[in-house]
Amino acid sequence: MEIREIDQADESLVHRHWEIGRDAEAACRPYDFYPQWETAWTTYQVGREDIRFVLLGAFDGDTMVGAGRTDLNLLDNLHSASSVIFVDPARQRQGFGRALDAACVEVTRAAGRRLLMTEAYAPPGGDSPGVLFARSMGYVAGIEDGMKVVDLIETEPTWAALEAKAAASRGDYRVITWRDHVPEEYVDDYCALCEAFFDEAPIGEMEIEPERWDRKRVEEREARNLRTGRRELSAGAISPDGRMVAVTELMVNERITTRGFQSGTLVSRDHRGHQLGLAIKLANHRQARAAYPDLRILLTGNADVNAPMNAVNDALGYREVERCVEMQKAV
Ligand SMILES: CC(C)(COP(=O)(O)OP(=O)(O)OC[C@H]1O[C@@H](n2cnc3c(N)ncnc32)[C@H](O)[C@@H]1OP(=O)(O)O)[C@@H](O)C(=O)NCCC(=O)NCCS
Incomplete structure (x- = not known):
């Protein structure tokens, strides 16, 4: 060897x-x-x-x-x-x-x-070779995420009622969608949301520092995604005073458009309680169905302790299919 x-x-x-x-x-x-x-x-x-x-x-x-x-x-x-x-x-x-x-x-x-991190997947409620291996190599679990899938085609008939529910508490907020490029006027707000993500999303015991985002980093990521065939579909909420205060993003690879990955969703702390999380995810599901009619399965991961995100995902019909154990060890 x-x-x-x-x-x-x-x-x-x-x-x-x-x-x-x-x-x-x-x-x-x-x-x-x-x-x-x-x-x-x-x-x-x-x-x-x-x-x-x-x-x-x-x-x-x-x-x-x-x-x-x-x-x-x-x-x-x-x-x-x-x-x-x-x-x-x-x-x-x-x-x-x-x-x-x-x-x-x-x-x-x-x-x-000084620190090495890894993640291992396992069936709900069980161990796997990956988890047993990582544990045996001295990694310690820092947080567990439920990995969930939703079937967009099966759940589409439920969206209208959810949209009506979300609209009832939206007030003067607006929902927008975009693809591949963050709208110019919202890039600074978008960077602030990306940074807030690291303060807001649970990380358990994982020693992860917040990321710093600026326009250059956003543009580099957009160029990289397009170059590698990754198409980004996003939705956001605009506050009554014209700031972007919530965002959700999903990624579809143009070479295999039957599946996609739902990544981050964040509603800024001061703007919670208006069902904006549900509203922007629904808008993005609609956008995704229109853009890729054969897109069926979205995968996402949420920390078990993230109750508000889990409530939104439950409403949208996500169901847990596996777990992701995030682990780390000092080297
Ligand atoms: C996890 C994985 C990389 C292990 O590779 P491997 O070559 O089989 O691992 P090793 O033979 O070096 O095993 C090292 C130790 O890990 C533990 N281990 C590995 N596989 C195990 C299993 N299926 N059940 C229990 N313990 C296991 C044992 O302690 C083992 O030592 P031992 O064989 O002396 O008892 C392999 O199962 C794999 O590719 N899994 C899918 C991907 C994955 O989950 N990767 C882990 C995330 S980094």
């Missing part, structure tokens, strides 16, 4: 690295949300302004059988790194995962960082 760093310009090695992750996830997760090959390859070729990736392969002779990746944040959270490890399902329990974890720890230390 040998652990080697993978040259990110070597297409056949990077493809094998990607494929091991795809097969390992397919063996243990109920829905396929693994990144598309073209998206992953473009990301590695162009690189990212905010993260440096280190790809590691576990080899048995010339055959790569395990794939690890350590992500080093470059703009904030410089005390930490995060890693993900996959082993070919046919080669698990032979020590490849352990060797990859040791290599990820080395990468983290060499970058001068």
Whole structure:
């Protein structure tokens, strides 16, 4: 067994690295949300302004059988790194995962960082090889998220009644939607919401620092998403005095438009109590159905302790299909 760093310009090695992750996830997760090959390859070729990736392969002779990746944040959270490890399902329990974890720890230390984070998925109410492995490697759980899916086509008949309910308490707030680019006049408000997210969304024991957002970071992310085929659909709420005070975002990869990922939703603290969370998510569901008529399944994750978000998601018909355990260890 040998652990080697993978040259990110070597297409056949990077493809094998990607494929091991795809097969390992397919063996243990109920829905396929693994990144598309073209998206992953473009990301590695162009690189990212905010993260440096280190790809590691576990080899048995010339055959790569395990794939690890350590992500080093470059703009904030410089005390930490995060890693993900996959082993070919046919080669698990032979020590490849352990060797990859040791290599990820080395990468983290060499970058001068003191904390390594990872996340592992498991069925609701149960453990999984990933969770048992991470625990055995010394990671400690910091927070658990329920991973939920909603079927947009099945739930669409319920939206009109929910919209009426949300509209009844909206007052003078307005709901807007956009795609791929945050409307120019709201970029500063949008950055403030992105930063507030880290104060507002529960992070449990995870040692995560708030991110800093500015116009440049927003534009870089928009360009990166378009380059890699990721299309963003968003909705926001505008307060009576013209500020954007709530946002929700989902991502659909143009190469596989039957599924999407619902990422952050935030209603600014002073503007809660008007059903804006429900209103903007509904508006975004409508936008998503119109833009991608074959889009059926959205996946999202929420901390169990996030009662308001869970209430909105329950109303929209999300149901828990797995759990994500976020873990960390000092290195
Ligand atoms: C998690 C994963 C990477 C483990 O890889 P692996 O090569 O099988 O792990 P190792 O053989 O090095 O196991 C190291 C230790 O982890 C624990 N472990 C690993 N798999 C386990 C399982 N299925 N059940 C119980 N313990 C397990 C054991 O303590 C094991 O030591 P032991 O074999 O001496 O008892 C692999 O199962 C996988 O790819 N899973 C899907 C992706 C994932 O969940 N990754 C984890 C998030 S980083």
